[in-house]
Amino acid sequence: MGIKDMQNTFLETLKSYIWTITVFIAMLSFFILVLFALFPTVISTHDPIAQDANSILLAPSSTHLMGTDWAGRDIFSRVVHGSRISLYIGIISIMLASIIGCITGIFSGYMGGYTDLIVQRVVDTLLGIPSIVMALVIIVSFGSSATAIAIAISVAMTPQIVRLSRATTLSIKTDPYIDAVESIGATEGRIVFNHIMPNITPVMLSQITGYFGMAIVAETTLSFLGLGVAPPYSSWGRMIQEGSTQYMETAPWTTLFPGFAMSITVVCSAILGDSIGHLLNRKHRISKLL
Amino acid sequence: MSKSLIQINNVKMHYKSSGLSLFRKSQQTVKALDGVTLSINEKETLGLVGESGSGKTTLGRCVLNLIKPTEGYVSFNGLILNELNSKQMRSIRKQIQIVFQDPYASLNPRMTCGDIIAEPIIIHGLIPNKTEREHKIKSLLETVGLNPNIINRYPNEFSGGQRQRIAIARALAINPKFIVLDEPISSLDVSIQAQIINLLKKLQRQFNLTYLFIAHDLSVVSNISNRVAVMYLGHIVEIADTADLYKNPKHPYTKALISAIPIPDPTLESQRKRLILKGEVPSPINPPSGCVFRTRCPIADEKCSTTNPTLKKISETQHVSCLKIS
Numbered sequence: 001m002g003i004k005d006m007q008n009t010f011l012e013t014l015k016s017y018i019w020t021i022t023v024f025i026a027m028l029s030f031f032i033l034v035l036f037a038l039f040p041t042v043i044s045t046h047d048p049i050a051q052d053a054n055s056i057l058l059a060p061s062s063t064h065l066m067g068t069d070w071a072g073r074d075i076f077s078r079v080v081h082g083s084r085i086s087l088y089i090g091i092i093s094i095m096l097a098s099i100i101g102c103i104t105g106i107f108s109g110y111m112g113g114y115t116d117l118i119v120q121r122v123v124d125t126l127l128g129i130p131s132i133v134m135a136l137v138i139i140v141s142f143g144s145s146a147t148a149i150a151i152a153i154s155v156a157m158t159p160q161i162v163r164l165s166r167a168t169t170l171s172i173k174t175d176p177y178i179d180a181v182e183s184i185g186a187t188e189g190r191i192v193f194n195h196i197m198p199n200i201t202p203v204m205l206s207q208i209t210g211y212f213g214m215a216i217v218a219e220t221t222l223s224f225l226g227l228g229v230a231p232p233y234s235s236w237g238r239m240i241q242e243g244s245t246q247y248m249e250t251a252p253w254t255t256l257f258p259g260f261a262m263s264i265t266v267v268c269s270a271i272l273g274d275s276i277g278h279l280l281n282r283k284h285r286i287s288k289l290l
Numbered sequence: 291m292s293k294s295l296i297q298i299n300n301v302k303m304h305y306k307s308s309g310l311s312l313f314r315k316s317q318q319t320v321k322a323l324d325g326v327t328l329s330i331n332e333k334e335t336l337g338l339v340g341e342s343g344s345g346k347t348t349l350g351r352c353v354l355n356l357i358k359p360t361e362g363y364v365s366f367n368g369l370i371l372n373e374l375n376s377k378q379m380r381s382i383r384k385q386i387q388i389v390f391q392d393p394y395a396s397l398n399p400r401m402t403c404g405d406i407i408a409e410p411i412i413i414h415g416l417i418p419n420k421t422e423r424e425h426k427i428k429s430l431l432e433t434v435g436l437n438p439n440i441i442n443r444y445p446n447e448f449s450g451g452q453r454q455r456i457a458i459a460r461a462l463a464i465n466p467k468f469i470v471l472d473e474p475i476s477s478l479d480v481s482i483q484a485q486i487i488n489l490l491k492k493l494q495r496q497f498n499l500t501y502l503f504i505a506h507d508l509s510v511v512s513n514i515s516n517r518v519a520v521m522y523l524g525h526i527v528e529i530a531d532t533a534d535l536y537k538n539p540k541h542p543y544t545k546a547l548i549s550a551i552p553i554p555d556p557t558l559e560s561q562r563k564r565l566i567l568k569g570e571v572p573s574p575i576n577p578p579s580g581c582v583f584r585t586r587c588p589i590a591d592e593k594c595s596t597t598n599p600t601l602k603k604i605s606e607t608q609h610v611s612c613l614k615i616s
Contacts, residue, residue, distance in 0.1 A: 176396040180460070183354050184410040185383030198400045 019275075026271040029264055036083040044077035048234065057251040067253040069242065075254060078234050079261050085235040086216050086265065089150045093215045096154035098208045101161025106200070108162065109169030110192055120166070123159045131156035132221070139227050146229050153218045157211055164207055168200040202280035209273030213266030220262060236262045295468060295500050296330040296353060301362035303348050303524075320574050322348040323359070324524040324582075327601065330468075335494065335501040337515030337532070339508055339547070343571060345524040346504045347391075350470045353502060354388055355379060366468070384414050387461035391473035393453035397445040403456050404441035407431070410464045430459040433496075435489060451482035455489070462493065468500045475510065487514055508551050512536055517607075520544050523574055523582040526601060530608035540610040542587050543567075581613060589614050 036043055045065065052072035060067040066075035108119035126134075135152035142148035172178065173196065181195055216236075222228050223237025236258040243254030303323040323345045330336045340346050351357050353364050355371040363370045366382060374382065387410075390396035397406055407427045417423040428438035434455040445453055454474060461469050471490065475483040491514060493499060505511050511518055512532055519529040520543065528541040539545045546565040553559045567586045572578055581599050584590040594613055601609045602616075 176390045176392060177398045179351075179356060180388065180390060180396050180457070181398075181409060181413075183356055183383065183386070183388045184413055184460075184464075185380040186409070186413050187380075190413065195398055199398070 022271055023275045026268040026275075029268045030272060033083055033087065033261075033265055033268075036080045037087045040077075040081045040084055044074070044080040046074035046077040048073060048077040048081040057247065057254070059251070060253055066257040067251065069239070069251075069254045070247065075239070075257050078239060079236065079258055082234050082236045082239060082258065083261065083265075085146055085229055085233065086219060086237075086262070088146055089153065089219045089235070090212045090215045090265075090269075092147065092150035093153035093157065093218075094208055094212050096151065097157040097161050097211070098204065100154075101158045102165045102200075102204060104158075105162040105165025105167075106169050106192060106196060109166035110173060110188075110196065112173075116166075119162070123162050126155075126159040127163075131218075132225070135218075135222060136225075136227065139222070144227060144230050146235075149219060149222060149227075149229065150215075152222070153215050156218065157215065161204075161208070161211070165200060165204055168203050169196055172196055172199050202277050205280070206273040206277030209276060210270050212273075213269040216262060216265055216269075293332055294329040295332045295367060296328075296502070297365040298326055298328040298330075298349070298353065299362050299365070301326045301349070301352055301359045301364060303345070303352060303357065304360045318575050321524050321577055322574060323352065324577070325362070326521075326524070326526055327362075328519060328526065328529070330500060330502060332467075332500055333494075333498055334516040335503050335514050337511035337518040338502060338504045338521060339506060339511055339518060340521030341506060341571060343523075343574065344521040345574075346506075346521055347472055348524075349521070350388070350472045350502060350504050353470055354386055355382075380414075384410075384464050385467045386470070387464070387466040387468070388470040388472060389454070389457050389461050389474045392477050393450055393457050394445075394477070396457055397453055399445055402442050402444055403431075403448070406445070406456060407460045407463050410460060414464055416464060426463070427459075430463055431456075433462065433493070434459045435485075449482075450478050451485060454478060454482075454486055458486075458489065458493070462497065465497065466499070468502070470502045470504070472504045473506070474503075476505065476507065483510065490514065508536075508547060520547065523571065523577055525582055526611065527583060528608070528610045528612075529601065530610075534605070534608050538608075540604060540608065540615050541583075541612050542589055542614075543583050581611075583612075 040048075045063075050073065052068070055064070055068050055072045057070060058064055058068040058072075064074050064076065066079060068074055069078070104119060108116045134156055138152040138155060139148055142151065178191060178195060181191055186194075219228065219235060220237030220240060223235055224241045226241075228238045228241070229235045239258035240255050240262070243251070243258070247254045301323055302321070302325055305320040305322060306318070326345070326349060328336070338346050338349065348357070352359050355364065358372055363372050365371065366386065369382065371379065371382065397403075401409075404424070404427050407430055408423055411417050411423055411426065417426055424441070427441060431438045431440065436452060436455050436459070440448075445456070448456065458474075474490070475486050478486060487510065490501070494501060501514075503511060503514055515532050517529065518532050518535045520527050520535075520541065522543050528535065528539065528544045530540075535544065536548060539548045542565075546567050549563060549565045553562055565588070569586050572582070572585055578585050578595070580593075580595040580597055581587070581590065584594040587594065591614075597613055599611045599613045601611045603609050604615065
């Protein structure tokens with residue numbers, strides 16, 4: 001083994017260690033986030049909607065860990081409570097989008113022919129409409145509840161998931177093992193559920209976990225446009241919007257802390273998505289798709 | 291001569307080459323199979339040889355009814371496969387099986403080896419009892435020469451030869467009568483090839499199987515087949531008993547193929563005369579008129595470009611499709 005090889009081995013090992021540590025940190029952060037969302041009242045130090053005229057725009061201190069906003073509300077408590085809304089919107093929207101998207105995508109890809117052609121043109125049309133406009137229409141018609149926002153985000157994400165699951169299905173459909181089970185006499189349902197689904201799951205799972213972060217960012221975008229969850233309950237998006245439009249220079253903590261919370265969530269979901277994909281494929285040593 | 295099990299009658303498989311579109315009508319067709327007639331007798335092995343793109347695999351898939359031929363039909367035991375509904379076809383599938391070329395792709399990577407072999411048994415509901423089924427799978431693994439304890443392992447843990455044995459075990463699981471072997475050994479090492487061939491021969495004797503053995507290696511085919519059919523551009527150009535075909539090939543294409551087999555003897559090998567064909571295989575989109583082989587044939591003349599040759603019987607066991615041979 002030459003010095004070059006040793007260097008390479010060392011770098012590989014180092015890389016895999018760093019990756020393991022990164023995934024561990026991501027899992028830990030995600031766990032804390034879930035704790036925030038499950039027990040906000042236990043964790044938060046103040047009432048997130050109680051206004052206090054004596055403590056407006058206070059900098060972070062031991063009483064107010066992340067400072068206070070323009071109405072004197074404790075930002076830490078609001079971030080903790082806001083995690084609930086962000087996670088709710090993230091989870092509901094990716095669940096809706098992935099269930100509808102995967103079913104449509106697998107169906108379209110597996111059936112092929114004119115079914116596929118028609119489904120794909122519909123998806124093209126949906127992708128052609130700017131997602132903000134589509135979300136706007138949905139929120140205006142259903143009101144700005146967290147569920148309506150989640151539905152709006154899922155409608156915008158579904159076409160992409162349809163595309164991905166269709167593409168993955170197509171690549172697996174032509175694998176000889178699908179022919180093999182077909183020649184055995186397997187029904188189409190069996191082929192889809194027992195053979196295609198388990199093989200597209202890792203790809204979809206890692207992508208969908210990534211979409212979770214995108215959904216949270218989308219919620220922020222909508223809040224920024226004034227389409228977010230109605231006040232006084234606060235999502236991270238609304239907090240960022242309120243802070244950044246008026247107090248960014250005088251009281252940056254009003255924007256920075258909810259922004260940090262959101263960034264950490266998005267990065268963690270991307271890392272976890274990647275590692276899920278790696279993990280599921282390492283077990284069967286499949287490098288074809290990831 | 292025993293009775294015929296599979297009849298392939300004037301099967302044509304034409305693929306439209308342009309993609310699906312709402313507005314465009316497709317123009318070109320690829321003639322993968324162009325009027326193939328064959329019959330496979332019970333308990334025999336019919337070797338099917340030809341170069342890449344000659345339609346061997348397409349024919350194999352037609353026989354399994356994985357694709358429906360554009361014209362003609364395949365019958366199994368007198369039943370015409372294309373006319374069966376999906377339920378009837380499913381019951382026929384119990385008797386016809388296939389082993390694919392690439393054992394790395396023909397096994398679902400996310401199923402254990404036991405589950406893969408159990409699949410056909412479960413689909414046809416043959417052994418509902420789980421312990422009995424496991425027993426059957428273990429005995430199948432032994433039959434194909436694998437350790438029965440590998441039942442919970444995944445395909446990636448096996449070598450190519452072992453995977454092919456698993457694929458064979460899966461094909462055997464429901465006691466088929468007929469197995470299509472689609473180049474089952476061409477992706478394996480030479481030493482493993484011989485093992486698999488011997489295994490296939492043993493299984494044929496043990497279970498009274500009929501094989502359609504698709505390959506492009508003539509020496510392997512001569513070893514296992516009773517009869518051999520030679521394909522060129524979607525046509526059968528010659529079909530004969532193995533011994534006749536190898537000793538006395540009639541069709542110029544067969545002659546060229548046979549002359550390409552190396553002889554495992556340096557003195558004889560150095561004297562071996564090779565017939566080298568000129569040119570490339572023409573595209574199946576636009577095959578030559580008349581005899582498809584005429585563009586590369588050393589003995590072709592004008593008549594060959596106008597008349598379509600048909601398979602002619604030249605002896606009790608040999609049929610050739612050539613206008614120059616009478």
